[in-house]
Amino acid sequence: MDQVKAYAAAHAAAALAPLTIERRDPTATDVRIEILFCGVCHSDLHQVRDEWHATMPTVYPCVPGHEIVGRVTAVGARVARFKPGDLVGVGCLVDSDGTCPHCHAGLEQLCANAVLTYNSPDRHRGGVTLGGYAESIVVDERFVVRIPASLDPAAAAPLLCAGITSYSPLRRARIGRGSKVGILGLGGLGHMGVKIAHALGADVHVLTRSAAKRADALRLGADAVIVTGDEAELNRHAGTFEFILDTVSAPHDIALYLNLLRADGAITLVGAPSEPFTLPAFSLLMGRRSLSGSIIGGLAETQEMLDFCAAHAIAADVEVIPIQNINIAFERLRKADVKYRFVIDMASLRAAAD
Numbered sequence: 001m002d003q004v005k006a007y008a009a010a011h012a013a014a015a016l017a018p019l020t021i022e023r024r025d026p027t028a029t030d031v032r033i034e035i036l037f038c039g040v041c042h043s044d045l046h047q048v049r050d051e052w053h054a055t056m057p058t059v060y061p062c063v064p065g066h067e068i069v070g071r072v073t074a075v076g077a078r079v080a081r082f083k084p085g086d087l088v089g090v091g092c093l094v095d096s097d098g099t100c101p102h103c104h105a106g107l108e109q110l111c112a113n114a115v116l117t118y119n120s121p122d123r124h125r126g127g128v129t130l131g132g133y134a135e136s137i138v139v140d141e142r143f144v145v146r147i148p149a150s151l152d153p154a155a156a157a158p159l160l161c162a163g164i165t166s167y168s169p170l171r172r173a174r175i176g177r178g179s180k181v182g183i184l185g186l187g188g189l190g191h192m193g194v195k196i197a198h199a200l201g202a203d204v205h206v207l208t209r210s211a212a213k214r215a216d217a218l219r220l221g222a223d224a225v226i227v228t229g230d231e232a233e234l235n236r237h238a239g240t241f242e243f244i245l246d247t248v249s250a251p252h253d254i255a256l257y258l259n260l261l262r263a264d265g266a267i268t269l270v271g272a273p274s275e276p277f278t279l280p281a282f283s284l285l286m287g288r289r290s291l292s293g294s295i296i297g298g299l300a301e302t303q304e305m306l307d308f309c310a311a312h313a314i315a316a317d318v319e320v321i322p323i324q325n326i327n328i329a330f331e332r333l334r335k336a337d338v339k340y341r342f343v344i345d346m347a348s349l350r351a352a353a354d
Helices: 042-048 153-160 162-172 188-199 211-220 231-236 254-258 281-285 299-311 323-334 347-353
Strands: 002-008 017-023 030-040 068-075 087-090 093-095 136-140 180-184 203-208 224-227 241-246 261-269 290-293 318-322 341-345
Touching: 002 136, 002 347, 017 136, 030 087, 030 153, 030 318, 030 323, 042 323, 068 136, 068 153, 087 153, 093 136, 153 162, 153 188, 153 299, 153 318, 153 341, 162 188, 162 241, 162 299, 180 188, 188 203, 188 211, 188 241, 188 299, 203 211, 211 224, 224 231, 241 254, 254 261, 254 281, 318 323, 323 341, 323 347, 341 347
Parallel strands: 180 203, 180 241, 203 224, 241 261, 261 290, 318 341
Antiparallel strands: 002 017, 030 068, 030 136, 030 341, 068 087
16 A cells, blocks of 8 residues: 545545545556646535535545546556556546446446545445545556647646536537537536537537626637526527536526527536426427436546547636645635636645655
């Protein structure tokens, strides 16, 4: 076992603080990765504060982080895809059973026995998995992806969650040239949705409560911005959208957006509001519309997304921080005070350790 430096929360009300954790010795199929950058996802904040206790109770100490970019430092004897020195990434998953129909279809994220990068049962060392707010990590090669050389490593880190979470439903909906697409919300997920939908050739409209976000939405690649508090503006677009990607995690009125869909249009949820929706049946029935959800993507699709982003020069807009500022970042994240993703430079953790 290796002893490595990390940052962890000791309980739901605790600040993240330095902690030494154990990483397993690599098995024959494992890759050891020195972590260079780790994105700060809003779900890290929810999990650290145990805000999803009813469905995903947090086990402490909790080391968050599932948007990991790093360098391979060692590989097991049977590893064929990676070698020391490779720039690689690890997203939200580090294991699955590999035998179920979902795994065989490349949909590891839907496996009933999927293992999350942190706060999930760890079959190797017991307890729960510990995430990327750390110096290094050991992961089975099946759950490691290659980071294209043209991508900035810091800006690529959020692609491992925000990028694939936006990419997967847009591709599944066959969005392309001529598609009228709405991106609801302009945060960490939404800004990636705008960039990817634009690269796919869609006519991209950002749906936002804030008129102040108009200029930024257009900079990111949106063709238009709709302020959702303007009823007349919403009505002008009623029945015209092929697809809406709903990235909002705060409670909101889904009926407003169902009515924007054309016949056979669809909304896919990737945000996770804490309150249940009131679903107006006739908004679905009369237009043969649909409402669905989506979570990340499988490993092959994640690699496809990274290659797509490299080909189109897409990466996240990031604010790089030292790990010593993580608690400040969490407070700013709670206030939506970031454009659009915090990324931790892990050199700051190694410097502190030295």
